Amino acid sequence: MSELDKEIHRRRTFAIISHPDAGKTTLTEKLLLFGGAIHVAGAVKSNKIKKTATSDWMEIEKQRGISVATSVMGFEYDGYKINILDTPGHQDFAEDTFRTLTAVDSVIIAVDVAKGVETQTRKLMEVCRMRNTPVMIFVNKMDRDGKDPFDLLDELEEELKINVRPLSWPIDSGQSFKGVYNLYQEKLDLYTPSKQTVTESIEFKDIQSPELEKHIGDSLAAKLREDIELIQGVYPELDIEAYLNGQVAPVFFGSALNNFGVKELLDCFVKIAPSPRPIEAVERVVKPEEEAFTGFIFKIHANMDPNHRSCIAFVKICSGKFERNVNYKHVRFNRQMRFSSPTAFMAQKKETVDEAFAGDIIGLPDTGNFKIGDTLTSGEELHFKGLPSFSPEMFKYIENADPMKTKQLQKGIDQLMDEGVAQLFVNQFNGRKIIGTVGQLQFEVIQYRLLHEYGAQCKWEPINLYKACWIESDNDAELENFKKRKAQYMAKDKEGRDVFLADSNYVLMMAQQDFKEIRFHFTSEF
Ligand code: G4P
Numbered sequence: 001m002s003e004l005d006k007e008i009h010r011r012r013t014f015a016i017i018s019h020p021d022a023g024k025t026t027l028t029e030k031l032l033l034f035g036g037a038i039h040v041a042g043a044v045k046s047n048k049i050k051k052t053a054t055s056d057w058m059e060i061e062k063q064r065g066i067s068v069a070t071s072v073m074g075f076e077y078d079g080y081k082i083n084i085l086d087t088p089g090h091q092d093f094a095e096d097t098f099r100t101l102t103a104v105d106s107v108i109i110a111v112d113v114a115k116g117v118e119t120q121t122r123k124l125m126e127v128c129r130m131r132n133t134p135v136m137i138f139v140n141k142m143d144r145d146g147k148d149p150f151d152l153l154d155e156l157e158e159e160l161k162i163n164v165r166p167l168s169w170p171i172d173s174g175q176s177f178k179g180v181y182n183l184y185q186e187k188l189d190l191y192t193p194s195k196q197t198v199t200e201s202i203e204f205k206d207i208q209s210p211e212l213e214k215h216i217g218d219s220l221a222a223k224l225r226e227d228i229e230l231i232q233g234v235y236p237e238l239d240i241e242a243y244l245n246g247q248v249a250p251v252f253f254g255s256a257l258n259n260f261g262v263k264e265l266l267d268c269f270v271k272i273a274p275s276p277r278p279i280e281a282v283e284r285v286v287k288p289e290e291e292a293f294t295g296f297i298f299k300i301h302a303n304m305d306p307n308h309r310s311c312i313a314f315v316k317i318c319s320g321k322f323e324r325n326v327n328y329k330h331v332r333f334n335r336q337m338r339f340s341s342p343t344a345f346m347a348q349k350k351e352t353v354d355e356a357f358a359g360d361i362i363g364l365p366d367t368g369n370f371k372i373g374d375t376l377t378s379g380e381e382l383h384f385k386g387l388p389s390f391s392p393e394m395f396k397y398i399e400n401a402d403p404m405k406t407k408q409l410q411k412g413i414d415q416l417m418d419e420g421v422a423q424l425f426v427n428q429f430n431g432r433k434i435i436g437t438v439g440q441l442q443f444e445v446i447q448y449r450l451l452h453e454y455g456a457q458c459k460w461e462p463i464n465l466y467k468a469c470w471i472e473s474d475n476d477a478e479l480e481n482f483k484k485r486k487a488q489y490m491a492k493d494k495e496g497r498d499v500f501l502a503d504s505n506y507v508l509m510m511a512q513q514d515f516k517e518i519r520f521h522f523t524s525e526f
Pocket residue numbers: 018019020021022023024025026027046048089140141142143144254255256257258
């Protein structure tokens with residue numbers, strides 16, 4: 001195996017996703033502790049915006065500063081190079097999370113044992129499903145009373161639309177939680193409720209052995225044997241191929257806060273989770289082991305300090321090796337560029353790196369050259385796809401509030417949209433600009449940033465819209481007819497694609513019924 005192959009195969013790039021409060025931050029922190037990347041608990045400042053701060057934009061700005069540092073957390077563990085990509089917890093930034101999911105090779109979902117599958121988990125899983133991303137599930141907070149584990153497995157399968165296979169199994173729960181039987185490593189992991197202690201782990205290949213009674217008592221031993229028998233009967237052995245294809249999710253139980261079950265999750269994860277996978281570009285499929293460097297920008301993080309208007313463009317390396325001060329082609333500009341201070345992210349530090357490999361994420365300081373989805377290559381004309389825009393959920397007209405600053409406003413809107421802060425649609429009938437977001441907070445972010453970074457003032461005006469959907473058809477005449485009939489509701493997105501603005505679910509349904517040959521898409525990738 002070549003050096004390049006070795007480097008690539010030991011990489012595990014993933015994201016932890018969850019509904020807020022399920023334990024994503026705690027789990028991340030415990031993983032970093034195992035990697036020796038941090039030494040004390042509490043060191044990871046959560047990227048999440050505290051509930052109390054949702055309307056306090058200045059507070060959010062402060063927290064955004066922190067979130068650059070924790071955007072990517074790289075560390076070494078057991079010979080593996082692990083890259084955890086952080087995702088904003090606040091649902092108003094869900095679009096950011098969606099895009100981050102395009103840069104990972106797999107995902108760990110944290111679920112609260114008491115709450116089960118929640119809205120945000122469901123939505124994020126939809127994105128994983130679109131891309132067949134391999135998924136592992138960590139059922140968290142086993143030290144608290146929660147749902148019956150078998151019921152929970154049913155719920156996971158039903159709500160997340162994926163088969164599951166438990167690889168560990170809880171012994172009782174809540175106050176009387178005793179630990180788990182680890183089916184993956186065939187051992188008994190006993191729980192002591194303390195944040196510091198290391199789990200007592202006993203190799204236990206034969207669950208029928210009377211030794212089991214000694215550790216967990218008669219009735220729990222009998223129950224565990226019964227449960228395991230049921231599991232073996234109902235759930236087929238874990239099929240790694242099926243996991244890698246996103247068809248079955250291994251499930252672990254534990255308590256992140258008590259550092260229980262996390263190492264077991266990690267040990268299994270590094271073994272079975274995929275190293276960087278081939279990525280589809282418009283022109284061809286790009287394999288990570290290819291010598292030539294390729295990568296794409298999946299996230300742009302603006303520096304909020306108005307005195308230093310600069311950004312960090314986050315690049316996912318798709319193939320080969322990236323080197324500092326080497327010329328690469330910015331495909332959209334058809335121009336060579338080299339980067340003297342690319343940064344890598346090790347736990348909480350950013351540092352300049354000389355080289356990075358497929359699977360890694362690097363940050364490139366940028367002053368407006370990049371937009372989301374841009375491709376960098378060693379020279380090839382290549383365009384990575386798969387950075388979908390999702391139909392926004394909230395819409396407002398954006399209007400100029402300072403006629404002297406029209407140009408600034410225009411530039412600001414353009415750049416913020418390139419950064420992926422929100423989506424812009426231009427109504428083709430009246431020429432008005434509409435901004436679509438997934439949450440109210442984004443409107444505040446835009447207004448604030450337009451003023452502070454571009455000196456432009458905007459105001460919002462209400463518009464009654466239910467959904468924006470991208471339309472296409474093989475029948476040109478029908479498409480033209482539709483556009484004519486719905487002229488008032490037709491818009492173009494930033495790429496000039498046709499978008500239908502439906503003002504109610506009813507209108508949308510009628511349109512779908514009346515125009516059978518038109519396809520209505522709720523993501524821009526089709
Ligand atoms: P998030 O990033 O998914 O939003 O969740 P986070 O890790 O911040 O965890 C949410 C809350 O759940 C935190 O409590 C955290 O301490 C708690 N928690 C995480 N894992 C466990 C667990 O295994 N058992 C129990 N009982 N609780 C757990 P908080 O009070 O909201 O925050 P904090 O003040 O403790 O930071």
